[in-house]
Amino acid sequence: MSVQGLHHVAYRCHDAKETTDFYTKYLDLDFNMALAENHVPSTGEWSPHIHIFFQMGDGSYVAFFELPESDAMRLDQNTPEWVQHLALNVDDMEILERYKKRLVDGGVEVVGPTDHTICQSIYFFDPNGHRVELAVDTATPDLMKTLEG
Numbered sequence: 748m749s750v751q752g753l754h755h756v757a758y759r760c761h762d763a764k765e766t767t768d769f770y771t772k773y774l775d776l777d778f779n780m781a782l783a784e785n786h787v788p789s790t791g792e793w794s795p796h797i798h799i800f801f802q803m804g805d806g807s808y809v810a811f812f813e814l815p816e817s818d819a820m821r822l823d824q825n826t827p828e829w830v831q832h833l834a835l836n837v838d839d840m841e842i843l844e845r846y847k848k849r850l851v852d853g854g855v856e857v858v859g860p861t862d863h864t865i866c867q868s869i870y871f872f873d874p875n876g877h878r879v880e881l882a883v884d885t886a887t888p889d890l891m892k893t894l895e896g
Contacts, residue, residue: 755800755808756833759820760875763797763813769874776801780810782846809833822876832878843869843883
């Protein structure tokens with residue numbers, strides 16, 4: 748047996764509604780569910796939270812926690828902001844460009860497309876300060892053989 752894939756990745760958010768609006772409006776992710784709990788299920792510690800889930804096309808999820816009673820959210824100050832990011836696949840360049848236009852039209856600053864040889868990507872920040880990448884795989888089988896070998 749081996750790991751089969753991603754179930755979900757979770758990040759913190761400032762505001763669950765604002766985050767829901769962003770990911771459904773700009774990235775077409777399907778809002779799947781929200782859980783509101785006062786205790787952390789895995790540890791039992793007191794920490795009121797809202798846990799929201801968005802389903803992606805492959806069945807996996809991206810999730811966020813709003814922690815209203817915790818200290819203000821901070822990103823890692825010792826890591827450049829370009830390092831930690833959520834990279835999501837899209838099918839082709841036409842879709843990538845469509846998302847870029849939607850984001851820019853909505854006032855979101857977008858970098859790219861950037862050619863990484865194996866993919867083309869755009870980059871932007873969500874309302875929580877998390878960097879998001881949308882990527883189109885562009886590597887040919889021959890290129891991948893060259894890179895692997």
